[in-house]
Amino acid sequence: MAKPLAFVAGFPVAHSRSPMIHRYWLELYRIDGGYDAIEVRPEAFAQFLQDLAAGRTGFIGGNVTIPHKEAAFRMADFADELATELGASNTMWMEDGRLCAMNTDGYGFAANLDQAAPGWKAGKTAAILGAGGASRAVIQTVRDSGFTTIHVVNRTLERARELADRFGDAVFAHPLPALKEVVEQADLFVNTTSLGMSGENPLPPLYLDRLAADAVVTDIVYVPLQTPVLEQASKLGLRTVDGLGMLLHQAAPGFEKWFGKRPEVTEELKAMIVKDL
Ligand code: ATR
Known part of the structure; x- marks a missing residue:
């Protein structure tokens, strides 16, 4: 053969x-x-x-x-x-x-967290930054993994609303400033945007200091490995998982x-x- x-x-x-x-x-x-x-x-x-x-x-x-x-x-x-x-x-x-x-992509996202942050599925509430195609894969996977409240936070509220309508009950849409309240409840924080990656794209306040001490922060971007969002989270002593594992697992x-x-x-x-x- x-x-x-x-x-x-x-x-x-x-x-x-x-x-x-x-x-x-x-x-x-x-x-x-x-x-x-x-x-x-x-x-x-x-x-x-x-x-x-x-x-x-x-x-x-x-x-x-x-x-x-x-x-x-x-x-x-x-x-x-x-x-x-x-x-x-x-x-x-x-x-x-x-x-x-x-x-x-969804399998890769979950398998990466399984390997790098075991126990992440015990969480119930997720905050997802961004409402593009990558965000949709993450929402579906997080929901299938047992999360019952999924907050989608996006610059353009309308796009987050479309996702909330599409996915139904467990998914809620918010504008960026709402991060301040949303983050407080989240067990898992996922960045699906290129925020903070270039000079003209500065990082808005993410309020990661309001996350619970055992929350997991992950990014689906992997270039650079340590994204601005992960850098902030690391400095706060939070558990972080980079996006390269997602690429490999998928x-x-x-x-x-x-x-x-x-x-x-x-x-x-x-x-x-x-x-x-
Ligand atoms: P992908 O399919 O990779 O997710 P996308 O559909 O272009 O790519 O989505 C990019 C996401 O990053 C969107 O949520 C976008 O917000 P908008 O829907 O408001 O465009 C977000 N994003 C990109 N640059 C941003 C910036 N400078 N500030 C806030 N959000 C940004």
Whole structure:
């Protein structure tokens, strides 16, 4: 049998760290497989997926990145719950002749916290900063993890309201100044924005000093590893979890689908990617 080959398809794709992650695991587990980055132009993506489904590409599945995530979801015969919620998929595989798609961002988010802040699921109240696509994945995951009150705080209140309407009961929308009250109740604080990352994008008051001493603060941004939000939280002595783990963990379900082994996110892997950031 030919050796299993997986891909990451994007346009551009050179920046993708997926090959480094998956090749590390292939070597670690001595699996005779391959993982390639391939540049697929937007207009060629539909044909690429048809060829994949028909077994004409030599690939058994792969990751999709910008700008193909929405098309990947639309073209799949099956999509998991999070991909359906987001209308976007990052991982594809073939099963029983069907082209399948999932979105592993939520899994990556939760698995990162499981590893770096065990017990985080005991929390009931979350404060989520930001209301974009990344925020939606986090809301769904936090809710599925047992949180019963989820405060979404956003510069544009309307966007937070849309999410609160969409998700229903447990999700509440607030403007930025409301952080002052929201933070006080939160067991988990998640930043999903690029706030504080550049000069013209200064960090507004986050009131992290009002968090409970055992609260967990995490960021889904991982460049730099220590974001301004995490830096503030660390200085206050709070438990912090960086976003790099999310990137690494979100790769694991795909690897298992293609190569039959659920891989571990090791410190060695993390160190290797940190060196490359
Ligand atoms: P993604 O899909 O990665 O989440 P996005 O949809 O562009 O990206 O969302 C970015 C988030 O960061 C939004 O919540 C955005 O707030 P708005 O909805 O008000 O635009 C937030 N954000 C980005 N820059 C910001 C800034 N300078 N101040 C406050 N919020 C900011």
